[in-house]
Amino acid sequence: MTEQLEISSLQLPNNLTDSDAADFLEAGLLLDQIRLETWGNRDRISDPETRLVSWRQNDYSRLEVFLGKLGGKIVALSWISLPLHDNLHTGFMSVCVAAEHRKRGYGQLMLETVEKYAAAQGRSVLMSSTEHPADFDPATIAVLEPKSGTGAIPQFDAGVRFSLRHGYQLEQVERFSELRLPIEGAHLEELLRAAEAKAGTDYRLEFWQDRCPERLAESFAVANSRMSTDIPSAGLAVEAETWDIKRLRDMEQRFIEAGHRIDVCAAVHVPSGQIAAYTYFDYNQKKPQLISQEDTLVIREHRGKRLGMLVKAANVRRIQEELPQLEKAITWNAAENDHMLAINIELGFAPAGYDGEWQKDLRKGPANEQLDSD
Numbered sequence: 001m002t003e004q005l006e007i008s009s010l011q012l013p014n015n016l017t018d019s020d021a022a023d024f025l026e027a028g029l030l031l032d033q034i035r036l037e038t039w040g041n042r043d044r045i046s047d048p049e050t051r052l053v054s055w056r057q058n059d060y061s062r063l064e065v066f067l068g069k070l071g072g073k074i075v076a077l078s079w080i081s082l083p084l085h086d087n088l089h090t091g092f093m094s095v096c097v098a099a100e101h102r103k104r105g106y107g108q109l110m111l112e113t114v115e116k117y118a119a120a121q122g123r124s125v126l127m128s129s130t131e132h133p134a135d136f137d138p139a140t141i142a143v144l145e146p147k148s149g150t151g152a153i154p155q156f157d158a159g160v161r162f163s164l165r166h167g168y169q170l171e172q173v174e175r176f177s178e179l180r181l182p183i184e185g186a187h188l189e190e191l192l193r194a195a196e197a198k199a200g201t202d203y204r205l206e207f208w209q210d211r212c213p214e215r216l217a218e219s220f221a222v223a224n225s226r227m228s229t230d231i232p233s234a235g236l237a238v239e240a241e242t243w244d245i246k247r248l249r250d251m252e253q254r255f256i257e258a259g260h261r262i263d264v265c266a267a268v269h270v271p272s273g274q275i276a277a278y279t280y281f282d283y284n285q286k287k288p289q290l291i292s293q294e295d296t297l298v299i300r301e302h303r304g305k306r307l308g309m310l311v312k313a314a315n316v317r318r319i320q321e322e323l324p325q326l327e328k329a330i331t332w333n334a335a336e337n338d339h340m341l342a343i344n345i346e347l348g349f350a351p352a353g354y355d356g357e358w359q360k361d362l363r364k365g366p367a368n369e370q371l372d373s374d
Contacts, residue, residue, distance in 0.1 A: 002104045003070055007113055010065035010077075012055055016048055024052065026074045027067060034096050038131050039353070043330055047286045053258040058250060060085045066113045068097075068106055075101040078110035080118055080126075086241050091123045095162075102158075111166060119362050125237045128168060130159035130356040134176075146170045146356070148234035151335030153356045160356065168358040172234035172334060175341065177349035179293075179329040182320045191346060192313040198306035203267045203276060205314055210262050211252050219275040220266070221248045227297045232334040236359055260284050263322075265315035267307045275299075277307035279315050283323065291319065293331035296340060308343045316347065 013021035028051055035045045046054070055063045061083055068076030080093040095110045118126055132153045136143075143152035144160060151173025153160060163170070206213075212220045221243040228241035255262050266278040279296035298307045320326065331349060333341050 005076065005106050005109055006069045007109065008067050008069070010067050012052065016052065023067060023074065024048075024055075027065065027077055030074055030077060030098060031096065033098065035131075037099065039133060042287070043290055043328070044131075047284065049286075050258040050260065050284065053254055058254065060247060060250065064114075064117060066110060066117075068110050070101070076106045076110050078114040080114050082118075082121060082123065085247070087239050089123060089239075090125045090127060090237060091118045091121070092127045092129075093118065094128060107162060108166075115362060124362050126168075126360050126362060127236060128163065128358045128360075130157065130163060130358065131176075131353065132157060132356065133353045134351045144170055144356075146173050146234060146335075148172050148232070148334075148336050151175065151354060153354050163356075163358050166360070167364065168360045169235075170356050171236050171359045172232075172336075172357040174332045174355040174357060175335050175351055176353040176355055177331050177333070177344055178352040179331075179344075179347060179349045181291075181316075181326045181329055182324070183316055183348055187348075188313055188317055191309060192317065195306040195310035195313060199267065199310050200305070202270050203305070203307065203310070204270055205311070206266045206268050207315075207318060208264050210256060212248065212264065216266065216268070216275060217245045217248060219268075219273070220278070221245050223266075223275045223278055223297060223299060224248060224251075224295075226299050227295055230297060230300050232336050234334070234336070234357070236357060255282070258284075259286070263315060263319055265311045265318065267302075267311050269302065276302035277311050279308075279311045281315060281319055281329070283319075288323075288325050289327040291323070291326055291329045293329050303339075308340060309346065312343060312347060 010023055010027060011020065013024055016025070025048060028048055032045050036042070055065070057063070061081055063079060063081050065079040066077060067074050076097040078093065078095040080091045082091050093114050095107050095114065097107045097110070115126065130153065136154050138152050142155040144155040145152045147169065148171065153173060206216065224243040225241055228238065252262070261283040262280055263283065264278060264280040266275045268274070269276040277298040280294050282292040282294050296308060296312060331344065332355065333344060
C-alpha cells in the first residue's frame with residue numbers, strides 16, 4: 001500500500017540562516033538532485049541565494065510551492081508561477097518526485113494540487129517544460145514533434161508520458177546550446193566586421209552592466225516589451241507584456257540582490273535614438289567558468305541588417321576580455337527561430353539538449369486519473 005503523502009505550502013524564509021529555512025533548502029536539494037540526474041552537471045542548477053530571490057513575490061509575479069512529505073521528508077513538490085501584471089489567464093508550473101518514490105501516484109497528487117490552486121486563482125491555461133539531453137537520435141527512437149512542427153523530443157521519456165497522460169500538449173521545442181569559450185579571436189573579429197559592414201552607420205553600440213543608463217531606460221523597457229511579441233511562441237497562449245522603467249528597474253534589482261552580474265550590449269538606431277537590438281549575459285560568480293546568454297532581440301522593423309550578430313559578437317568579445325576564466329556559455333532558442341539559431345551556430349554554439357514547452361487548457365478538465373507511472 002502506498003504511504004499517504006502529506007501536502008503543504010512552502011513558507012519562504014527571510015534568509016537562508018533563519019530557523020525556518022529548512023524546508024526551502026530541502027526543496028532546493030530535491031530540485032538539484034533531479035537536474036543532476038538529467039544533465040550530469042550543475043550548469044542549469046540555481047544556488048540557494050539566487051533561488052530565494054527568484055521565488056520571492058514581486059509586483060509582476062508570485063510563486064506558490066507545494067511540498068509532498070513522507071515522514072517529514074520532502075519527496076515530491078510542485079510549483080506554479082503566476083504573472084500579476086499581464087497574462088493573467090496563465091501560470092507556469094512544474095512537478096517533480098524523487099527517483100526512489102516514483103510510480104506511486106505522488107506526481108499525480110502534486111499535479112492535482114497545483115492545477116486546483118491555479119483554477120482557484122482564475123487561471124485557465126497552464127504551461128510547463130520538460131528537459132532532454134541531446135543524447136538521442138531521432139532516426140533510431142520514437143520522437144514527439146510539437147504542434148509548431150519544428151524540433152522533437154523522445155516520445156517515451158517519463159516526463160513526456162506524464163505530460164501527455166494529463167492532458168498537456170507539446171506546443172514548441174527549444175534548443176538548449178553550449179558554446180566553448182573563448183572564441184578564437186580572428187573568427188570573432190571576422191564575424192564582427194561583417195556585421196558592422198551590413199549594419200552601416202545608422203547604428204551604434206552601447207554597453208552597460210547591471211543598470212541601464214537613464215537616457216536609454218525608456219527605450220530598453222519598450223524593447224523588453226517587444227521581446228514578448230517579436231520572438232516565436234508557437235501556439236503558447238501568451239499575450240504581450242507591458243514594460244515601463246519601473247518594471248525594468250525591478251528586474252535589474254532582483255539580479256543584483258541575487259549576486260548576479262548582467263552585461264548588456266544594445267544597438268541604438270542613431271536617427272531615432274531608440275534601441276533596435278539588444279542582448280545580455282547573466283553571470284553568477286558562484287559559477288566562475290560559466291555564463292548564460294539570455295534574451296537577444298532584434299526589433300522587427302530593424303531586421304535584415306545583421307544586428308543580432310553585431311550585438312552578440314560584440315558582447316562576447318567584451319565578456320571574454322573582462323572574464324578570461326570563462327569556459328562555457330549556455331543559451332536557449334525556439335527550434336523554429338532559424339535566424340537566431342543561425343547566428344548562434346556561426347558563433348560556435350552546439351546542441352546540448354532540448355526543452356519541450358507544454359500547455360493545457362484547464363477548462364477542458366482536471367488531471368486524468370492515471371496513477372501507474374507518476
